[in-house]
Amino acid sequence: MINTQEILVYIAVLLAVFFLVKKYFYKPKKTTKSCGNDSCGCH
């Protein structure tokens, strides 16, 4: 039986993976050629 802490862990891990996949594999179309607010993927 999965307890509360384990559920929290799985949620945190899924959110982290989702963030990283979105950051590195999904790039929204840019309307300008400047870096805008995301530092050109520096971080």
Place this chain on the structure above:
Amino acid sequence: MLKVALIGNPNTGKTSVFNHLTGLNQQVGNYPGITVEKKIGYCKLTRHHKAKIIDLPGTYSLNASSLDESIVIELLMNKNDEDFPDVAIVVSDVENLKRNLLLFTQIKELEIPTILVINMSDRMKRKGISIDIPVLEKELNTKIALVSSRTKDGIEGIKTLLQDYKNISSDACLDTSKIDVEYFDRLKKAFPNQSLYKLWLVITQDVNFGKVDKKPMEDATSFSFATKTNSELKKLQQKETIVRYKFINDTLKKGYLVDKSKARDLRSILDRILTHKVFGYVIFFGILLLIFQAIFDWSSVPMDFIDSSFASLGDWVRNTFPAGVFTDLLVNGIIAGLGGIVIFIPQIAFLFLFISVLEESGYMSRVVFLMDRIMRRFGLSGKSIVPLISGTACAIPAIMATRNIESWKERLITILVTPFTTCSARLPVYAILIALVIPDQRILGVFNAQGLTLMFLYLLGFAAAIISAYILNKVLKIKSKSYFVIEMPNYKLPMFKNVFINVFEKTKAFLVDAGKIILAISIVLWFLASYGPGEKFNNAENIVKTEVVNQEISSLELDDKIASYKLEHSYIGIVGKTIEPIIRPLGYDWKIGIALVTSFAAREVFVGTLATIYSVGSAGEEEETIKQKMAAEVYPNGKKVFTLASGISLLLFYAFAMQCMATLAIVKKETNSWKWPMIQLFGMTAIAYITALISFQLFK
């Protein structure tokens, strides 16, 4: 009464000249219908002769771009105006003569007798300027008065010239019709009784020539629209400006000399020292040494504070929250990972502080000038120094900064070598490894060995960039032209508000932007290190107990063995073990291997990864800093992991290895192909591997 118009660029001291000529004999009003000030004064030329002087608004040229400037053209185009001048005085500044003469050449074409006043002559000696007045008078077809409105020298000379104004030529000094001979011929034939240049101004200026004789002007405008489009007229205007500046340049070469070696003002004296062919470089490297020394020495106190604070926070969370996997994630994943980044904020803040001060003071452009001589030998431009130095902050904007390098070959080489310079993300890696393996000692009683090592790594990165550029310059068969033009700003005291904002923004970007990735990677890493496949991981406790059944060990040591066994058989342990044979010759174990892989996402992840892995791999509950955990890490045979050999090997690996994934992406974007980033990735990784291998084998 003689009517004189006083004209000139803003900031040439025109109003001072006006005040000297007129004294208190002035009237101030407004031009009709508008709020622009109209100043008229009276000047006594001789006992019986006076001149009425009108001080016109400052204007850069007769191509009016403001209401002030429109007033100047309107007056000079309208002979029926009561203030239309008998003679014009164009006031110029001796230091900006080239720019000021544009207006002068235009006024001359309006067929008004024009005197050129060269003001601020008191500054000539300090700036090393000398002028051949007769030569300039001949070339410009005018009379010149050399004046200093500050010391009042030369003011009487203006009055003398005004008395003799009828002998001043009203001929133009160059012929504008050459810009389009056919067009101006047709204009001349259509309007034989009108001044060609006035017609040209009417056609091209968006000015309300309300008081000007309308009919011929309207005819000229409609003539022009019938023969030339708007864009064609704009191109002709640009051509006119180019022709004027060419004439001005040729004229000044004959009669205007600037000898920097004779200049005596502070800027020139400083430039002679700071751009000296020997001392310039000595001073530059001295400044660099000071910067890196300060980064290490000044940052140690806040860094120690941050380190122990995070360790305490982890301890508090462990003691306060209910025991379980999520608490474990908080302490050993999130807090440990974030602590590994926040600790380096003092060093990064100091680095950006020094770079900002150098930029704000104007010294950075002197560095660019100095370095051009060296850079050129390696196939780079003096402008390459900006990306190379910016690369000490981050390679991404540094690579983007190469866009202002005109030559494609120089630009490509700069893009390919910039990642060799030590970016701020590598600083946490260097800082922690140097603190671990380099003794905290003074050399010659002055220099800190750790600070020197850091400086050496920065210089090594720079040297690697330069040497690679030299090789690439020989190897790459790309033809391109190269030239270097730079304007050096005046020296000034740095505005500390700007410096502070810059430091704050850069540090915030590092913390917030990198912090999000570190946090996410720390969570994923903790999960991969805390969970594993198969029986070996799930039954770790029983397996270890069976192994040590005949040994006498404490419960703490047993817990440590179980934690370590679990880590080795976790998901991340399997990855690390797989690559371990490749990295073992470099002196790295599988845990360091994991950190090498994850730091490709962002270099600063290296420290956070190790912090997470070592925290997870230890069952001990005593408060320990990241540095202490790394220092205590040993191999199964008891030997320390972080020795001088392995530390230097890691330092050199990071010095030469390709930077993060984002760098790869920006190189692809700037070179528009995957070819160059792939060459960069494999090339730099190979150099890093070989260098790390050799250094470990030598030092072990």
